[in-house]
Amino acid sequence: MKTVAISILGTTMDRRGKGDKRWDKWRPTVSMFQHEDLLIDRLELLFDNHSQGLANQVTEDIARVSPETEVVHHRVNFGDPWDFETVYSQLLDFARGYPFEPNRENYLVHITTGTHVAQICLYLLTEAGYLPGQLLQTAPAGRDSNQPGQYQIINLDLSKYDQIASRFRKEHQEGTVYLKGGIETNNAAFNRMIEQLEKVSIRSNAPILITGPTGAGKTQLAQRLYELRRQRGKLEGRLVAINCATLKGENTMSALFGHKKGAFTGATADRAGLLREANKGLLFLDEIGELGLDEQAMLLRAIEDKRFTPFGSDKEASSDFQLIAGTNRDLAQNVRDGSFRADLLARIDLWTYKLPSLKERIEDLEPNIDFELEAFSNKAGYLVSFNKAAREKYLVFGCSVDATWSANFRDLNASITRMGTLADGGRITVEVVDEEIRRLKRKWELPADTANNPKISIERVLGPGSSVEMDYYDQLKLSALIDVCQQSNSMAEAGRKLFNVSRQAKKTSNDSHRVKQLLSKHGLNFEDLKS
Incomplete structure (x- = not known):
């Protein structure tokens, strides 16, 4: 495969010395071709309208040291070479218009010449894949060296650098351990969830929705997510947390969005509100399902536009906050029954994580x-x-x-x-x-009349909320199955109790198999019920 270099002509560093004296000076573009172990078949040389003469001179000098190298000229006029938007736009146009053939050619992007802005833009375009190659950095040799200079090829695939990859893995592990409070948890599903949440918390500023039963640790997890983001430089403001279940009536609007003096009885002074207090920081709204529809509408706009109107004010306010929401409700069901806005749920459930119960x-x-x-x-x-x-x-x-x-x-x-x-x-x-x-x-004592409350024995085994979607008739059957199994010494004994009539009509009965089939429909097994 051929090797192709892409480089911006250095209008200062490549223009050093007059006549043959220029060979006494290190010139970054020419130096690329003075290394015996770096063979470049073609150079794509970028320069503006004012540098044609220098480009011709550099091309001639490259032909002297590397006659087999082809040099192709490209006119790229940056206008203001220190304007990031202009430079990036011009280089992006070049990258999009260039006929790259990565299956036939290897590409090196030289980032030593050009303004610092141009070098950064070349780096970003290479990292994003618009320039499908590796970075090439050149530098002059040491004072006592007779070499024409030195170079380094940088592969942006960090997985190829053991030390860097090891450091990233270590930071990821440290972040994961921190989110778990330093507890070496054993539940595989919980550990996978926390590992992903660590990545999301660092790479995304989008809202995070944490669901799960009361006491599962939603508030503690939100606090740790805040600390982790702050440690990694993802936010600089404070953590502002509120349980929405404690907000009622006019106090809800005032607490969240602030109010103007005189907006309602008792409003004796302006109030900033929690959203503005969370500017540049993190807002944790626990039990978000407790908010009314009006507050939900204002919150949606605040999330999307970072703007909202304080209660009693005719002027908008702004706050650039990150949001974590918590709930023990089924918000999808709340949307169906009309108590939660579908558009707000769609906005906050990009990253949804359910904390399991203990x-x-x-x-x-x-x-x-x-x-x-x-x-x-x-x-x-x-x-x-x-x-x-x-x-x-x-x-x-x-x-x-x-x-x-x-x-x-x-x-x-x-x-x-x-x-x-x-x-x-x-x-x-x-x-x-x-x-x-x-x-x-x-x-935790159960009511004495469990026959009239079958969900109790079901939820003791399958977990809180497991009976919600079951008809009462199905609850009765499953509850009876669980109770009989727990009171029996074997599946055969349980089967004899459960099928005491139907088993008499069979020539051969397999009571254990019938019990096992019934339990498997609910993901249960006899041994777990007994233990």
């Missing part, structure tokens, strides 16, 4: 226990830990069907706080754990 990632219970213990110890000022038997008992209970963790990590935080406070000498004993288990069981 029950849904119960394999992360143990590392979160350690995290809560460390946090409690730091606040208390002394070390708190379990003895071995107490830890095992608490973990077994925490992973059992009796532990619903209905408030998710808030339940866990409160539980560790209680046990840490009651632990004499900083040691949580079996007795402390037993008392805490009784307390949690009372907190």
